[in-house]
Amino acid sequence: xxxxxxxxxxxxxxxxxxxxxxxxxxxxxxxxxxxxxxxxxxxxxxxxxxxxxxxxxxxxxxxxxxxxxxxxxxxxxxxxxxxxxxxxxxxxxxxxxxxxxxxxxxxxxxxxxxxxxxxxxxxxxxxxxxxxxxxxxxxxxxxxxxxxxxxxxxxxxxxxxxxxxxxxxxxxxxxxxxxxxxxxxxxxxxxxxxxxxxxxxxxxxxxxxxxxxxxxxxxxxxxxxxxxxxxxxxxxxxxxxxxx
Numbered sequence: 236x237x238x239x240x241x242x243x244x245x246x247x248x249x250x251x252x253x254x255x256x257x258x259x260x261x262x263x264x265x266x267x268x269x270x271x272x273x274x275x276x277x278x279x280x281x282x283x284x285x286x287x288x289x290x291x292x293x294x295x296x297x298x299x300x301x302x303x304x305x306x307x308x309x310x311x312x313x314x315x316x317x318x319x320x321x322x323x324x325x326x327x328x329x330x331x332x333x334x335x336x337x338x339x340x341x342x343x344x345x346x347x348x349x350x351x352x353x354x355x356x357x358x359x360x361x362x363x364x365x366x367x368x369x370x371x372x373x374x375x376x377x378x379x380x381x382x383x384x385x386x387x388x389x390x391x392x393x394x395x396x397x398x399x400x401x402x403x404x405x406x407x408x409x410x411x412x413x414x415x416x417x418x419x420x421x422x423x424x425x426x427x428x429x430x431x432x433x434x435x436x437x438x439x440x441x442x443x444x445x446x447x448x449x450x451x452x453x454x455x456x457x458x459x460x461x462x463x464x465x466x467x468x469x470x471x472x473x474x475x476x477x478x479x
Contacts, residue, residue: 279413297369320436424449432448
């Protein structure tokens with residue numbers, strides 16, 4: 236004998252329960268998927284901030300110790316010290332050249348020793364395959380009468396033991412939002428109070444260093460939002476090793 240309260244679930248009740256469970260599971264899955272996507276986006280953005288900040292700090296240390304020798308112009312193979320910024324652009328992307336000599340701690344390429352003086356060269360080149368810029372760096376611990384600006388980047392491989400090092404480009408995760416490198420700019424200021432910078436500088440013609448520079452790396456996300464990262468550097472050796 237069964238009482239009135241001993242009956243089981245009807246088919247309709249089971250179907251309603253399954254429908255409610257499916258709705259709850261869909262909401263939970265959607266929330267987890269959105270949270271995962273947001274976490275990945277945040278992780279990529281943090282990676283961009285960390286890597287760009289580290290690169291600009293390194294560039295800042297090198298630029299702060301840029302110098303010109305009193306022995307200008309060079310003769311008979313004498314070491315050539317200089318500061319050179321050239322304003323360039325292609326594919327609507329600023330891609331300046333930044334070449335200079337600096338008092339910096341640089342290990343030699345072949346491991347035979349180290350130098351407290353070096354020539355540092357930064358240049359951005361457009362990559363058709365990536366559709367963005369790649370920032371390259373060349374560092375030479377032997378300052379001689381031939382500089383980066385005297386040779387095209389295509390000839391660097393023949394002169395140096397190693398190719399230029401890529402130091403910055405975009406970040407492209409398999410999923411989620413990515414960032415393209417779309418700009419490398421250098422502004423030079425003749426004095427500390429000057430508000431408008433100059434896009435180019437040639438120390439051979441001016442026989443001087445700028446008082447400060449502003450270096451900017453610009454990235455673009457998939458929604459065409461721009462993210463500029465700038466570093467202002469004041470030159471420490473102004474008036475010390477520079478021929479006036």
